[in-house]
Each structure stands twice: as structure tokens, then as C-alpha cells.
Amino acid sequence: DAGITQSPRHKVTETGTPVTLRCHQTENHRYMYWYRQDPGHGLRLIHYSYGVKDTDKGEVSDGYSVSRSKTEDFLLTLESATSSQTSVYFCATGQLTNTGELFFGEGSRLTVL
Amino acid sequence: GQQVMQIPQYQHVQEGEDFTTYCNSSTTLSNIQWYKQRPGGHPVFLIQLVKSGEVKKQKRLTFQFGEAKKNSSLHITATQTTDVGTYFCAGNFGNEKLTFGTGTRLTIIP
Numbered sequence: 001d002a003g004i005t006q007s008p009r010h011k012v013t014e015t016g017t018p019v020t021l022r023c024h025q026t027e028n029h030r031y032m033y034w035y036r037q038d039p040g041h042g043l044r045l046i047h048y049s050y051g052v053k054d055t056d057k058g059e060v061s062d063g064y065s066v067s068r069s070k071t072e073d074f075l076l077t078l079e080s081a082t083s084s085q086t087s088v089y090f091c092a093t094g095q096l097t098n099t100g101e102l103f104f105g106e107g108s109r110l111t112v113l
Numbered sequence: 114g115q116q117v118m119q120i121p122q123y124q125h126v127q128e129g130e131d132f133t134t135y136c137n138s139s140t141t142l143s144n145i146q147w148y149k150q151r152p153g154g155h156p157v158f159l160i161q162l163v164k165s166g167e168v169k170k171q172k173r174l175t176f177q178f179g180e181a182k183k184n185s186s187l188h189i190t191a192t193q194t195t196d197v198g199t200y201f202c203a204g205n206f207g208n209e210k211l212t213f214g215t216g217t218r219l220t221i222i223p
Binding site for chain 1: 119122144146148154155156157158161201203205209210211212213214215216
């Protein structure tokens with residue numbers, strides 16, 4: 001597997017608190033992605049990055065922000081967590097127009113009470 | 114918007130039976146990928162299809178891409194317990210993003 005590390009792996013927090021999830025890669029991939037996975041919805045793209053300080057929105061970006069200050073790190077921030085953001089979050093990296101595939105991290109399970 | 118629909122959502126089969134999951138896109142795809150996610154795990158890439166009408170095989174798995182590049186299927190022959198998991202298709206519409214289907218969860222009855 002590609003060197004993708006997500007932290008924390010599990011987090012329980014309360015509504016209204018800020019949460020930051022971290023994705024770290026050692027593959028020097030240009031593109032990084034944050035997806036959320038919910039029953040019945042599959043994987044939905046939240047935000048993605050195509051380079052340092054270059055990010056764009058996905059299909060479910062409301063309530064989330066991202067930052068990428070280094071090639072290897074992509075942060076996902078929930079400024080004020082809500083119960084609807086309880087989910088499993090997956091980071092992925094890859095270069096679709098090159099090798100084609102995405103490599104996924106192990107996932108971060110977030111519960112917002 | 115660009116969507117990828119996948120059916121069925123769940124499939125329960127007896128061990129040894131065949132299994133098929135189908136994906137359909139609202140618009141023409143540049144390519145389509147398939148991923149497998151074991152219970153409690155993360156999605157893992159299986160294959161990419163690029164050409165119209167393409168058929169690829171991996172042992173007991175057969176992947177097809179439709180002539181119009183709007184649909185695809187994954188067929189597993191003679192399922193085994195190791196096939197358990199959720200299978201996702203993921204469509205690429207010609208950019209650096211993948212749009213995932215909702216997945217088909219396969220369970221095997223021994």
C-alpha cells in the first residue's frame with residue numbers, strides 16, 4: 001500500500017467544536033482528496049488539492065475547509081462540527097491522468113454528539 | 114450534475130454462485146475504475162477501463178465497459194468467502210476527480 005497515514009483514526013467530539021483531520025503521504029503525489037463515506041451514499045468528495053495551496057471543492061464541501069501547506073500534508077477542518085458530519089473520512093492520493101488509481105488511507109471515524 | 118448510479122445496493126449469494134454489479138453514468142465517461150472495500154477496511158483499486166467496449170479479466174472477475182462509455186459491470190464467477198466486501202465503481206469525467214457509485218455490498222452464505 002502507498003504511504004498514506006490518517007490521524008486521528010477515531011474521534012468523538014461534541015456539536016459546535018472544531019475538528020481537524022490530517023492526511024500525510026510519502027508518495028509525492030500531486031493530488032490529494034478527502035472523501036466521506038456514509039451508508040447508502042458511497043464515497044462523496046468533500047475537497048481536493050492539486051498542489052500546495054491549490055484546492056477546490058467537491059460535491060459536499062459545505063461546513064468543511066481544507067489546507068495544504070506542504071505536498072505531503074492535507075488537512076480537513078470542520079470549523080463547528082454538527083451531528084450530520086458524523087461519518088468515516090477517507091483521504092486518498094493519486095494522479096488519475098498518470099497511473100490512474102487512487103490510494104486510500106485507513107480512514108478516520110468521526111462521531112459528533 | 115455528473116452522477117454514477119450503482120445497483121444493487123446489497124447482494125447475498127450462496128458460496129459458488131455468480132455475482133454481478135452494474136454501474137450507469139448520466140454522461141459519457143473518460144474511464145471507469147473499480148474498487149473493493151473489505152469490511153472495516155479502505156477502498157482498494159481493482160482495475161481501470163478506458164476503451165469503449167473493453168473487457169478485462171482478473172481470475173474469476175470480469176469487468177466490462179459499455180460501448181457508449183456510460184455503463185460498466187463487474188461479474189464474479191463462483192464466489193468465494195474471500196470475495197466478501199463492498200464493490201464500488203468510480204467514474205472519471207475527464208478531470209482529476211472520481212465520482213463513486215453507492216457501492217454493492219456482497220455477502221456470501223457458506
